[in-house]
Each structure stands twice: as C-alpha cells, then as structure tokens.
Amino acid sequence: MAQKKARKAESSSQRGKAQKKKAAGQAARAATRSEEVSGIQAFIKYLKEVRVEFEKITWATKKETIGVTVAVLAITFFFAAYLGLVDFSLTKILGLLY
Numbered sequence: 141m142a143q144k145k146a147r148k149a150e151s152s153s154q155r156g157k158a159q160k161k162k163a164a165g166q167a168a169r170a171a172t173r174s175e176e177v178s179g180i181q182a183f184i185k186y187l188k189e190v191r192v193e194f195e196k197i198t199w200a201t202k203k204e205t206i207g208v209t210v211a212v213l214a215i216t217f218f219f220a221a222y223l224g225l226v227d228f229s230l231t232k233i234l235g236l237l238y
Contacts, residue, residue: 200208
C-alpha cells in the first residue's frame, strides 16, 4: 500500500513538471510570435545581411587567378595523359593475352 502511494506521489510530481514545461514553452512561443516580421521584411533583412557579408569577401587578384588556373589545367592534362597511357598499355597487354 505504501508503494502505491509513493508511485502516485511520484507520477503526480512528474505531471506537475510536464505541465510547467508545457506552459513555459507556450509562453516562449507567444513571445516569439510578437517578434516575428512579415515575409517581405524578412527578405529585405536577408538581402541587407547578404550585402554586408559580400563586402567581407577577400577576392583573389588577377595574377593569383591566372596562376591557379594554369596549375589546374597542367595537373588535368598530366593526369589525362597518364590515364591515357595506362589505358593504352593495358589494352595492348590484354590484346596479346586474348
């Protein structure tokens, strides 16, 4: 019997905590709703923030851009030639075996 009373007391305290959490969540949502802005205002704010972030970008110089482009093209041609040579070699080797 004492165990039943203890369980009831425990479950009622849990319900009380759950109700307090629920009430706190509803209050937070109500406060947030009052701070919400319309879709157009939010979009305008977004565009302003994009502009601010866009000004923080450090752009590469023309010399850096050309240098990196040349490096990428050189590496691409090197690997293309290497893979072409490997393909050609394996084709010849397998052609001799079959």
